[in-house]
Amino acid sequence: MSMSTGMIQDRPPPPRERGPVAWARRNLFRGPVNTVVSLIVGYLVVAAVVGLVRWALDSPAWTQVWDNLKLLAAYRYPSDLLWRPIFAVGTILALMGIGAGAARRRGEGEIAGGVFWWFFGLVAVIAVVALLYWPSVRLPWTLAALAPLAALWLGRTVPAAGRLLGWLWPLGLIFVVFLLVGVGGDGPFRVVRTVEWGGFLLTLVLASVGIVVSFPLGVALALGRRSDLPVIKWFCIAVIELVRGAPLITWLFIASLMVPLLLNTSPDTVPALARALVAVTLFSAAYMAENVRGGLQGVPGGQGEAARALGLSGWQSMRLIVLPQALRSVIPAIVGQSIGLFKDTSLVFIVGLFDFFEIGRRVIPSQPASLQYTGGVLLELSVFMAIVYAFFAYRMSVASRQLEKRLGVGER
């Protein structure tokens, strides 16, 4: 008989089997139903992978992708000027490199570094392929891969480079615009009109401008919707609801027809690209606004009150206290919206633009009729395009998760 009134000693938890066999038994073969489901799903997965690999290796039509790469990448952008978009890629990657290096210096570079190395890897692979197969763009791609490495080193070793980033980004982006558009004359800096742009170049321009502009616009609309001033409030509500009320295709049409009408000019004065940009950006901003509004509603009222009680102005309390918390809680929705915008740019063919997807579609009928019915060409190009879209969308989603994790520091 034990009458001990002392504390109960801590005991270790019961042992748990380790290793792959135990794991499979626990997770895949626990009970008959579980076992059957595991076997069926396992068979389907193996069959699908084997089929896919066999098709990918057997299929002769990958050359269609390879042969049309220039069209898919840049459409009618003059071949002798391809170094300009390539340098644009290099410039942006270099800016990311300075940012990643500077962040690393401060000891917080996981996300910036991850995004940088991922894009760098892509450019490096292209550069290697260019060195082997594409003599005309060998030099630009090599430079576009090497300059960012130098920029990374610069950001990591020179503190001033990191501090100047706030200036370097806008300057770099202006430089990129000049690179893509050109300056004038007949030489290497001649103007390339946007009707010549296309392919993945166009998709990237649409998506990045759309995302970068629609985010602040969406935040502004969300704040406006909560404004005390009725005029601003009702205006923002009207814009948000109207824009969300119709499909993107409709807005592309309307922008394409209405913008020249409103500006009272001929349709050629405002390039189709600009019209599409307006539509895509506004459309995304309306959704962004509702995401942000959801985040704002999730911030407890006490946060704003505490900020105001400390003497912060309404704008300071919104910018420093409420908005950061609101945005953090809706990162998944914001990134989801950005990924959606990236893929939705494939609708701009409606207004006569030749984006990545449209080129892929157009390339197919230009093949010999015999090939169209063998099932090869359409499939290979579609798979290639899907992989490219998914590649970028996946990286955005990874960055989103990293960002959430990083910003969640200290939260219970």
Added chain:
Amino acid sequence: MTETPNARPPADAHAPEGGEKIIEMAGLNKWFGDFHVLKDVDMSVNRGEVVVVIGPSGSGKSTLIRCINRLEEHQEGSITVDGTRLTDDVRNIDQIRRETGMVFQQFNLFPHLTVIDNVTLAPIRVRKWKRSKAEERAMYFLEKVGIPEQAKKYPGQLSGGQQQRVAIARALTMEPKVMLFDEPTSALDPEVIGEVLEVMVTLAKEGMTMVVVTHEMGFAREVGDRVIFMDAGQIVEVGPPEHFFENPQHERTRGFLSKIL
């Protein structure tokens, strides 16, 4: 005693003569929609005084102190804090908020900022202090509330008692002339209430002007200069704590005290 519950109470809670009045309220009325939440409130606080406001929930005591820094807007009457009249003028409101610190029931620390950033934010942004000065003052007050070692942590990593002490340090670093406490211990676990009250007692004894809405009668007895009892939006009874707790004059006061003591 012929006092009946519905009789007009002596709704006058003016501070003793001779002191320098830092808060003055006269004929204050406020409605939430149709609900008359503050009725003809007259009250003032002297510099260095500790005024404790008690009363049943829904009696308007939180609303009363939230009117002092305009977290709630009153419809009738006047409020003057440290010579500044509370009007719609944003400059006056900001002026008053700079000089009044507030501590909330739910702490309301900023969860995305570290403790030190919580405390230095307003001094840097509102008082325009240099970061070095703000951090030095912040550490002084974090030491005063007993948790300087938590400065680099986030609020979510702290216990409730620690969070509330950070909130007090955050308000104090602005070097306010008045501190408002809105039920500062009501959301705390019983075992950590003491550590927060201790800080408040120290403050009171150092001469800080304080208006405290609380259910902690021990605190009211120990450091309160005056106790104000509110019920149904009115100030029912006012008095020094010894008089107030030993010999309450009004039926409603007695009823309330008998329930909580």
